[in-house]
Amino acid sequence: MTKRSIMLRALSIFMGLWIITQLAFSSAQLLAFKHGLNHAILEIRTRVALDAAHLDLGDPNTQQSLNEASVEAYLSTLNQKVAEEYGIALLEVLSVQYEPLSKGSLSGDLDLPLFGVSATPLEIRLHSGHADLVMAINVPSIFSHWQFNYFGFLFALGISAFYVKRNEAKEVRRQQRQSMLPSALLHIDLNTKQLVNVGTQQRFDMQNKPLCFFVALVQYCIDNPNAELLHHKDVPESLIKGANKAFARLIELGHTKRKRPDFNANLEKTLSEIRAVLDLVFAQNEKHKAIFYPPRAQGEGSRSKQHSYALHHVEAEKVEIIGL
Template structure:
């Protein structure tokens, strides 16, 4: 149990890392909000400038060339209408002055920043003063960043001692043996050591087929007093054909129904030798022996215990 214990960092470290994460994500959020405000402000100023430029053709803004004065009343009325529209559409700016005419009735306290814009329209220079909201008015506490930081923070709570111990356990843990059937050299082994036992063609093919059959048909009984199922015979013949392809034999296919006891005995003997140091693991691949009176007992089955594809390895199949 001691190997599985988890070591947490100190409370001071946990508090500091949590605060640091919260602060970091809030700073990122503030930067994003500030950049968004600047982009919106720039777009708003451009739109207002274009609007005034288009409307100036109908406004009496005066003309220095013609020596005509500015119509202050008309400009003041225009400023009122324009600012009402800007407020309704949520613009971060208002227009304070056009050609020196100021809208005294407007409260600009929420718009502390002054932006001066000068542009020429129809050979007439127009001076405009805009007022914008401060960037701080758009900076708000980001709850999403706060929640994310609370989810991330626990990843830093576990001490390196836990990780190192876990890595050490994984390195020390021995590999588990499993059945390896090598059709290329007609052997079976356990995948751990170099111990391998050579089998004759018939028991090798029958055992390979038996393993395949039991994977595909778990818990299917195989009583020795009955004929070998046709599906199992087909798998064994297929394996024998593979041995022919590999150049191991040119003989006629054996009768896998004949001398079943002898075939199973040879298989068990090979497994006993291969898994001599792994008796527990051997049981997963071992055709059960008959219990009671003789191997032909009707209650007996030589089917393997339930195994999976990942429990075996067949080379040269």
Template sequence: MIKPKFKSPACITLNWALLFLCLQTIALIGQYFSFKADIHEAQDKVERRISLDSAFLDVGNETLNTPVNQHAIYSYLDRLNSELIKEGYPILVSHIQEISIQSQDFTQYPNVTSTLLINAEQRIVVEMRSKSSWSGVGFSFIALLCSLLLLPVFSIATKKRKKVSAVEEESLPPTPKLIINLKDKTLSNGVDDKVVALQNKPLCFYTALVKFCIEYPNQPLPPHKDVPHELMILANKSFGRLIELGHTKRKRPDFNANLDKTLSEIRAALDEVFAGFTEEKEIYYPPRAQGEGSRSKQHSYALPSIKDDDIEIIGS
């Protein structure tokens, strides 16, 4: 049985500190929003309590032009706040109808909220003081306990497994990839140093062919028909790029003319570039006609399997 290998004490301590910090942060965020919700709920309950008590509370009446009974308000505020403190509510009531209670200490209740209660005969202005939402935030013993319980999972060393994976990755053979270099007018496979030069016409046509087949993967290209307009535009753009790079000053060639020769030159270059990579070459290789010659109506020189990740074009 293979015994697990543990990390060094310093590494384990660091892992625990980071784990505890993460869990404590989550706990603090939860405490903050939970206490904020408790404050809103407490305010709603106190508003309902005052609204119910208002029928028996002499807060004055504007319609009947009766004054506020200050003594009754003082007595009510004192009883109400005493009950709120006893029940552990995070709020107190500081004013009712502009009558405040002077004997109450509101230093721990910095936030002020005013509300207006309206019934059939009265309009009651109430001012409440609430604790800060951050006052409900503190050290979380649950975060400490969870970090200690999870610590063994992060204490086992995994370096050996990573090294094995790295060795396995290094042992995998590299995958060749078509690289078209317009600056050097060459084709290469990205694996070895083999580089094959191409003439202007086959290089431009093949660059356009690759781009066309990626954009139109299901479009057949029979050699007995003219080159599609979209493919001609791409080929002319590639030739224009060669002019910009200073490789030629000649006029653009007719890419419809001598198509068989152009494709033959492309295949010959690919045979050389992908020598030793027969399977990988297939996605880049314009298919040859089978049985009926290069002008067979069933034949297509398109590259149906090629994808954007299979190529790299330098200097386009």
């Protein structure tokens, strides 16, 4: 995973967690605000209903005028108590007055306009026998009390930072493990006359002639990556020299006292013996085997002679020859 993809995923985690926690916080805030505001308005309504008899509000039936100074003083005192007791900004009683009777008098819960952009005047009518007591209240919007969820922000930031650190550490460990892995896939050990799968450490014996030819073939193809080794042509001189050198080394190591074989003879049999051992060495890994596997001739007769047995994908770092 690249650093860019890690950062993009961390950003997605942060945004997702922050939005979820903010929505949960705001929803709880809305419910609490609505409950508190509804309770405060009901308390105000009850207080005003009890105090109305002692206020000089006038009488619409007798056309008695309203004592504005007295009412304003009462509203100022009432709003101060509301602010101290409930602590809800912008909640205030704007006016109180009597009006002629109305069929619909408000009772129970209020339908509060919580989602306006600013405070909204709300009219409440209280039935009082001979007239309606009408009270205008300024109701604040939830947005005037909206709060940023700092805990949710820090929580989302912490989780996303932990995700980045954890994945960066995993990537470092992966790279360390990768660097510790041997680059070679195959060891050709002349000391034991074996081919060794570096990954599994499995070893398989190989006869002298195919072993020496294979050593020379690998070296030749590394030095000549675009070479074509055709069945109907003689084996290149440099490849023969490499095979003879490997055979001389086997003699020095005490593996044989026989005379040097003709590496130009019975080529297909030699290649078949090499393939047979490679089938065992890389039995569970066709991809690695293909690097060292001399391609088989396809077709029959003269067409098969045009086939190259060169190893076009072999590289120096993929193979190590031990004891040469």
